[in-house]
Amino acid sequence: MKFNSLTFRALLVASTAMLVPELVYAQTETDVEAEPEANTAETSDLKLQEVVVLGRYIPEVLRSTSEVAAFLAPEDLARQGDSDAAAALARVTGLSIAEGKFVYVRGLGERYSSARLNGSPLPSPEPLQRVVPLDLFPTKILENVLVQKTYSAEYPAEFGGGIIDLRTLSIPSESFLDLKISGGWNSETTGQSGLVYSGGSTDALGFDDGTRKLPGPVRRAMATGQRIVNGNFTPTELQALGTSFTNAEINLLQDNDQIPLDGSYSASGGTSFDMGSFELGVVGVLGYSNEWRTRNGRQEVGEISGGVLLAPTFFDYTRTSQDIGLDGMLGVGLDFGDDKIDWTNLYIRRTSKEARTTEGFDDLASRFTRTDRTAWYERELYSTQINGKHFRGPWTFDWRTALSQTKRDAPYERDIRYVDSPVLSGFVYNPTGNGSANNLSFSYLDDKVISTGADVTYTQPVSSARDIEYSAGFEAYKDERSAQQRIFQFIPANPPLDFLMTQERADYLFANYNINPVNGFELREITGASGSAAYDADLEVVGLYGKIDAEVLPLVRVAFGLRYENAVQSTTPLSLIASEAAPTSAPSVKNNYILPAGTLTWNFAEDQQFRLGYSQTIGRPQFRELAPQQYYDPDSSRIFIGNPYLTDTEITNIDARYEYYFDRGQSLTFGVFYKDLDKPVEAVVVTQSASVFQTYLNAPKATLTGAEAEFKRTFESPFSGPFLGSKDFLVQANYTYTTSDVQAGAGDVVFPLQAAGQPRPATNFIVDGSQLQGLSEHLANLQLGWEDEAAKSQLTLLATYASERITARGPSGQPDFVQDPGINLDLVYKKGLEIRGREFTVDFKAQNLLGQDFDEYQSGNGGFVQVNQYDVGTTVSLGLSTEF
Structure with a gap:
C-alpha cells in the first residue's frame, strides 16, 4: 500500500x-x-x-495492517521492565493474564487466543492447555510483539480473542554485546522460612542428575506389559522393585529458615558482515535465572447443606518452589537486497522444584489430615525456523517452515498422607488415604508441531498514489501430542502397619528395611485403566486464503478475504498395560470451513481514521479437554479429566474503532466489539467422594459485547529547574469494559462426560445469563513516567486492574468459582552511569507494591468458600548491565 x-x-x-x-x-x-x-x-x-489521505502520525505497523491491532515496540518492552512476554502483554488494552502465563484477550480465555513465533505456530508443554504459556518467553529475546484483535484471512481460523505474534531479534544494524546481572527479593519468601527437599546435586542448574530417573528394574517390569501388582509379580520381585525407588532425597521435607535471593544472568550479542553481494548477520542470547517463591495459603471445598453453602473440608498450606530458567537463541540472517532469509533457533527451559505441606480437616475422613508433597517439573521448548522474503518488482513472495517441540517431564511427584492421632496429639502415617494421597507419579508429555506456509502478494498501481494489493497463500501444520502417566503406591503387605512404624520420619518410613512382604510395604501400581493414563492426539490443518486490500476511494481502504480450512482432529486413549485393552477411541473430528473476513478503514482526516470489521472464525477443543486421562493439578487441588463429546465453537465477530494520532507515538482510540459464540467450551467442577474434578462441556450459546479506549501522550516538562525541567513525561492509559451472556434455555441440552455422551438439560450445568469463564468485566492499565536523556534516567509507574472473573462452573447447585485479580502496581527505574570510563545501566524494579494476593472463592447460598488464597508478596529486583 x-x-x-x-x-x-x-x-x-x-x-x-x-x-x-x-x-x-x-x-x-x-x-x-x-x-x-x-x-x-x-x-x-x-x-x-x-x-x-493517510495519517502522518499513524505508526507504520498500524498503517501496514487494515486490522485492529496493538504493538509492543522495543522501547515499550524496555520501559515496562517486564521479564517475560506474559507480563509485558498485561499492559495492552483488552488483555489480562491468568496464572501469570496465559493471555486472555477481550475477556475470552486462553483457548480463544493463539501465540505464534515469527508467524509459525507453537506447541505447548502444559498438560491442561494447547496454548503455549507466554511466561516461557523472556523479553530479552524479543524484537517486538504484535497483537491482532480482528481476524484476517491470512491467519488460521482458530480465532476468538486475538493472535499474538512474538517476533525475535533480527539482523543487528551494528555490532553489540550486552551483559546483565540482577538480584531479587520477595517479601513473602526471601530470608524467611520455607520448605525444601534434597533432590539431586545439579538441581540448581535445572537438570536432574539421575536421582529422579525411573529405576531400571521398574522399567523392565513395565516392559513385560503386566500391571505391577501382587499376582503378576512375586512378593520377592515386588520387594526388589520397591527398594529401587529413590527414598530420602525425594520423600523428606525440610524447613529452610533463610530462603535465598533470586538471581539472573544474561548475555546477548550480534554482529553483521558485509560479504560483497550479501550481508550476513548473527545474533545470540543466553540467559539463566533462579527464583524462589513461598506461598502460605488456604483452600476449602464447598458443599450445599440445608440450602446453605458450607466449607466442611478446609486446609492451610505452605508451598515453596525454586524456578530455574535457561534461555538460548541463535539467529542467522542473509540479506541479498531483494532476497532475505532468516534462520532462528530458540531453546527455552523452565524447571520448578516444589515442596508443599497441606494441613486441615477432611470431612470425608472426619478427622484432621496432613499431606506432604514433593515435585519436579521440567518444561522445555525448542524451535527452529527458516523464513524467506523475496521482492520482484510488484511481486512479494514470503515463505516459512518450522519445527517446534515442547516437552514436560514430571518424575517423582510424591504425596505422603498423615492423619491425626488422639494418642499422640500429632500426625501419624495413613496408608489408605484418598484422591492423590500416598501416590508416586511419573508423567511425561511431548508436543510437536511441524508447519509450513507461503504467501504471495501482487501490488497493482491504480494511480500515482493508490494501488490494489492481491494476496494469496496457504499454511499446513500438524500438531502431535503424546502424554502418559504411571502411578504407584506403597501399601501395607499385611495390614495393619505397626503403630510405631507409622510414627517414623518419611525417609525412615520408606527405607529398604520397611519394604518387605512380611510386616512392611508392598509396591502396587495404580496406573489408570481404560485409557485414562495415556493418550495420543493429532491435529492436522490445511488452510488456503485469498485477500484483496485496496484503496477503493482516496479516503477509503477495504480489505476482504476468504479462508478455506480443512482440519482433522483425533484423540486416541491408550492402555499402558499391554494386558489391559484400551477403550474404543472416539471418532476423529473432521471439519471444513469457508470463513469470510473484511475490514473497512476510512482515513477521513490527516491524523484520524475509523475501522469497521466483520469476520467468522472457530475455536477447537483442546487435546486435554478431549482426552480421558486424569491429571492432578497441585495448584488448585483438582483432578482434570477431558470430555470426548466436545465440538467446535463457531464465532461471529464485529468490530468498530476510531483512532486519533495527534503526534508521533501519541494517540487516542476508542472501539466497540461484539461476538456471538455457538457452543462455547466451559469448564465444569463436579465432586465425587472427597475429590474435586474439573471437566468440560459445550454450553449452548453465548454473546459478548465490549468497549475499549486507549490514550497515550508524551509531553515536555511543564516545570522548570535542574531536576524536573529536563524531563519528558509519559501518560498512557487504557480501559476495557466487557459483558457476556451465556444462554441455557429450557429446551437446550449439553453432553457432559458423566452422561457418557447422552444429552442432559443444559440448565443442570449452566446458569442462564451468567458470564463467560475468564471474563473480567473491567480491565484497566495506567502508565505514568518520565525520561531524562541528559541525566540518562527513566522512571515508570505501572498499574494494572482486572475485576472478578469466573474460573469454573461450580458443582450442581453451588455458586461458580470466581477469581479476583485486583490491582497490581509496579515501579521501574533505569539510570545510566559511567564507571571507569564505561557506560553502565542500573535497573530497579518493584512489583506488586500494593501486596495484592491471589484470591479464588465461591460466594452465594448464604455462605462463602475460600477455594484458594495465598499472599503473592512484593518483589524488588536490582540489575546492572553494560554494552560493548
Missing part, C-alpha cells in the same frame, strides 16, 4: 473530489509547499489525477 500525508487544503479538495472527480487536483504535502510559480502552473490544469 502507498501512503502520503494530507494537509487541510487536501482534505477540502478530497471532499470535492468525491463529488466532482474531474474538477480537482492531486495534492500532497509537498505540493502545498511548492513555489508560487509551480502552484500557478498547477492551478491552470483543472484535471486532478489523485488524492491520497
